[in-house]
Amino acid sequence: MKLARDTWLIFQYETGLMLKNPASIAITLIQPITYLLLFTPFLKSVMGVSTYGGAFGVYVPSLFAAMGVFNGMFAGFALLAAIRQGVITRCRVTPLSRVSLLLGRLLQHILLIGFQGIVVVVTAIAFGLRVGLGNFLVALVLLSLIVVMSVSLGYDLALLVPNENALVTLANSLAQPISLLAGVLIPLSVAPLWVRNVALWNPFAWGTNAMRAAFQNHIGDPVVWKASLILTGLAVLTVLLSSRLFGREIA
Amino acid sequence: MTSRHAPVDNDRVLMIRTTGLRKSFHSGRGRRRTTIDAVRGVDLAVKPGEIFGFLGPNGAGKTTTLRIFATLLRPDSGDAVIASTDLRRSPGQVRKQIGFVAQGSGTNDQSTGRRELVLQARMYGVPKSTAIRLADGVITAFQLEEFVDRRISACSGGQRRRLDVALGVIHRPRVLFLDEPTAGLDPPSRARVWQEVRRLRDDGMTVFLTTHYLDEADALCDRISIIDGGLIVAEGTPSELKREISGDVVIVDLAAPDTAGAPEPATILDAAKILADQQCVESCETIGQTLRLYVDSGATAIPQIMRALSGKEIEPGAVETRRPSLDDVFLAKTGRTIGD
Helix, strand or coil, X not given: CHHHHHHHHHHHHHHHXXXXXXXXXXXXXXXXXXXXXXXXXXXXXXXXXXXXXXXXXXXXXXXXXXXXXXXXXXXXXXXXXXXHXXXXXXXXXXXXXXXXXXXHHHHHHHHHHHHHHHHHHHHHHHCCCCCCHHHHHHHHHHHHHHHHHHHHHXXXXXXXXXXXHHHHHXXXXXXXXXXXXXXXXXXXXXXXXXHHHHHCCCHHHHHHHHHHHHHCCCCCCHHHHHHHHHHHHHHHHHHHXXXXXXXXXXX | CCCCCCCCCCCCCCCEEEEEEEEEEEECCHHHCEEEEEEEEEXXXXXXXXXXXXXXCCCCCHHHHHHHHCCCCCCCEEEEEECCEECCCCHXXXXXXXXXXXXXXXXXXXCEHHHXXXXXXXXXXXXXXXXXXXXXXXXXXCCCCCCCCCEHHHCCHHHHHHHHHHHHHCCCCCEEEEECCCCCCCHHHHHHHHHHHHHHHHCCCEEEEEECCHHHHHHHCCEEEEEECCEEEEEECHHHHHHHCCCEEEEEECCCCCCCCCCCHHHHHHHHHHHHHCCCEEEEEEECCEEXXXXXXXXXXXXXXXXXXXXXXXXXXXXXXXXXCHHHHHHHHHCCCCCC
16 A cells, blocks of 8 residues: 555656657657658558558567567666666655655656657558557556566666666667567568577567557467467566566665 | 763753674675774763764764664664664654755755655645645745745755755754754854754754864864764863863974975974974874874964074974864874864
8 A cells, every 4th residue: 555655656757857858759759750751651661561550560569579678778777877866765764665765767668668659650550550459558557567677677777787888889789689579670581590599589579579469450360369468477577577676775 | 992882861851872782794705804804892872852963983883883774774782762663663753753864965956945845744644635734834944945946956056955854854843853954064154053953952953964174063063972983982062071071282384484385294293393393282283284282272382493493493483372172182083183
């Protein structure tokens, strides 16, 4: 009860700050929209998809996965900045539940990525994407699970490597292979067999495949429930792990 | 240098009492593992309603002790009771009774003072309407109206510090911990913070602060304690501590008069040796190119000092005598000046 109340308090505070600065939210849209509009045409010809609607169906899920991964890394930097500014220390000296500092921020990231996801899809629909509302909602839930996982991993990295420069290198060198092996540029279906085998061990790849099934209106595909299960389990695990790290005597 | 403590008066309830507080930090692994004993047995007794100053050179264990009190670090051993609550057994209870203002500000640059104040109050579990009322209360008490709705990054250092202190006391804690509250402030802002700290004390709050400024400790604190190498080396009121250093202090500046030239290191050593041997000199400390001599009476010691120096053909740039200050107490207790 207290945890829920405290988490909501931190979520409200962080969201309030974010909304006070709409430009900072707009900036987070530039990259996904650019990729959406400029990369989809390439994909359309490379993959030999006949319509733009089809090409968006292939690419939007990839874009979602990429947004999920990179938002997570960004969250690690934001946490590090809050630690540097002493905000975290100040909160830890109050009776506030310490885990709520993490969970409240996590909720804020889900809200932000949900918003980004909706903008991307609405834009894609304007250019020809066709997706059922139910299927889109399934994709959004999968995206939320991905962002919970990646934000928690971003927090773990930031807590284990509390040095901005080292963190940039580390986060980048992890995010690149994770996202390539999740098929964020070219779908894994055209990858050689060994790459697909490696990707079987990448939960983000499961997420991309499941979201693609949703966007292509194949919601009954077993990959959807399998991916949901895998992502839910891992999301819970990563949150527990980062809460543990955060609860240690740091900051 | 003996460790002495004010005897603990058992009849009176103390606001902070620690016995044998210890904390070590470990780094590295295997053969390269090193241990730093930051706090090696700290005993403190702070009375309700006093401003207690905690002094010590860098790395003496000041901040570690403060972070233990603020429940940010768990002590390895020893006992601490804050506001009648056992720190090790119920840190959660302690958090409700204390306020803590860290050295760095601890506010979000992009936020406003009011937003931070309301958040701070709500972190203590009060509903939003109460939080807004509490925020209004400290805004008036600390006179923050002028800048409290401004973005914090646009506030001056002094304004931010006043906001920090207001944040630390919004829930009316019984004890307020301040880590270097006036570091880096200009004199008017410093005076302003002192004024606020005294006002809190007069309202009945106990204030425990660390400082680097001995004049601050002298002017602001009711009692002080000096920590060095993780141990308490002195405790008392500023005047008690100064009285322990009997007599006067004579300062001999060896910089040559009328020239920019610094004295030879050998000259400083020579002078220190001769003067330490003088009968009137109780002890002698070298600080850069000046010598600090502790004597019974400055008036009678200066002629002897001058005679001894000219016997070795050393001509000091300046000689002055003064009453002992906290600076001298610090030097006597730690063998260092606080800037070292």
